[in-house]
Amino acid sequence: MTNGQTMHTLTGPSQFPTTRWTLVVAAGDPHRKEARSALVSLCENYWYPLYAYLRRRGYPADQAQDLTQEFFVRVLEGRYLDRADPEKGRFRSFLLTSLKFFVSDEGDRQRARKRGGGTVVRLEFTSGEERYQREPAHHETPEWIFERRWALSVLDRVVGKLRDEFVRHGRAEHFERLKVFLLGQSDAPYADLAREIKTSEGALKVAIHRLRKRYRELFRQEIADTVADPSEVESELRYLAGVLTRK
Numbered sequence: 001m002t003n004g005q006t007m008h009t010l011t012g013p014s015q016f017p018t019t020r021w022t023l024v025v026a027a028g029d030p031h032r033k034e035a036r037s038a039l040v041s042l043c044e045n046y047w048y049p050l051y052a053y054l055r056r057r058g059y060p061a062d063q064a065q066d067l068t069q070e071f072f073v074r075v076l077e078g079r080y081l082d083r084a085d086p087e088k089g090r091f092r093s094f095l096l097t098s099l100k101f102f103v104s105d106e107g108d109r110q111r112a113r114k115r116g117g118g119t120v121v122r123l124e125f126t127s128g129e130e131r132y133q134r135e136p137a138h139h140e141t142p143e144w145i146f147e148r149r150w151a152l153s154v155l156d157r158v159v160g161k162l163r164d165e166f167v168r169h170g171r172a173e174h175f176e177r178l179k180v181f182l183l184g185q186s187d188a189p190y191a192d193l194a195r196e197i198k199t200s201e202g203a204l205k206v207a208i209h210r211l212r213k214r215y216r217e218l219f220r221q222e223i224a225d226t227v228a229d230p231s232e233v234e235s236e237l238r239y240l241a242g243v244l245t246r247k
Contacts, residue, residue: 042091042225043072045157049097049149055132056142057103065129071102090236091226092150095141101129151240154226158219165214173209181208182215 047068056065075098075102117244159179166175178179179198223240 015174027217040075042084046092046095046150046153047072048131049153050095051128052132052135052149053096053142053146055129056140056145061129061132070124071099071243074102090228090232096146099114147243148246151243154219154222154240157246158215158222159169161218161222162211162215175211178208178211182211 016244050071051064052067054067055061075095092177140148156195159182162182163172163175163179166172174197190201190204190208194201197204199207220233220237225238227233228234
């Protein structure tokens with residue numbers, strides 16, 4: 001199953017009763033600890049697309065690191081949230097737009113040299129720069145680099161959550177054997193793997209079906225955390241599918 005095929009299977013009626021992205025907006029209120037925790041988690045897991053955007057815009061690694069760090073510090077302090085509409089929008093777009101405001105401000109750029117401030121956001125810049133050096137050498141815009149890295153970060157996060165569930169149940173090795181079917185990386189017959197893990201072909205097919213079903217559920221949950229309203233989940237899924245399948 002390709003990325004495009006994976007995303008296509010995620011369409012269907014939304015099952016989320018409450019909006020999630022409004023928690024991000026509420027993070028500007030120091031009394032909303034739950035909202036702040038949600039924002040910290042989103043920042044920690046989705047900082048790399050912004051870093052890649054800055055690098056593609058021509059900032060050297062050290063300056064891009066400083067800017068990324070300081071930007072998230074300011075977001076966590078409630079900066080830029082006054083520009084966010086709690087009734088509309090995607091966290092993805094909000095972050096990129098806010099970063100553009102940030103880097104256009106000469107004062108912010110100068111203050112960014114003091115990394116961290118009073119709020120610490122732990123970002124793995126060493127691995128981030130290594131990832132950036134592996135980016136394809138093409139002429140895509142910084143905005144497109146951001147969008148694709150965002151989509152791939154969503155995929156990575158969902159797979160990581162699914163892996164964690166298997167680990168908690170003592171089935172880490174089981175997940176490693178089955179994930180190739182989830183990500184479309186294997187064309188091996190079911191019968192061969194069934195023999196290797198000492199189960200029936202029928203039981204294996206059921207296990208793979210359940211794995212894919214849980215993957216779709218987690219994917220939709222992840223998307224719901226980054227849009228303003230459950231009704232926007234479908235359009236965001238379609239958008240990310242287009243990003244992932246674009247040549």
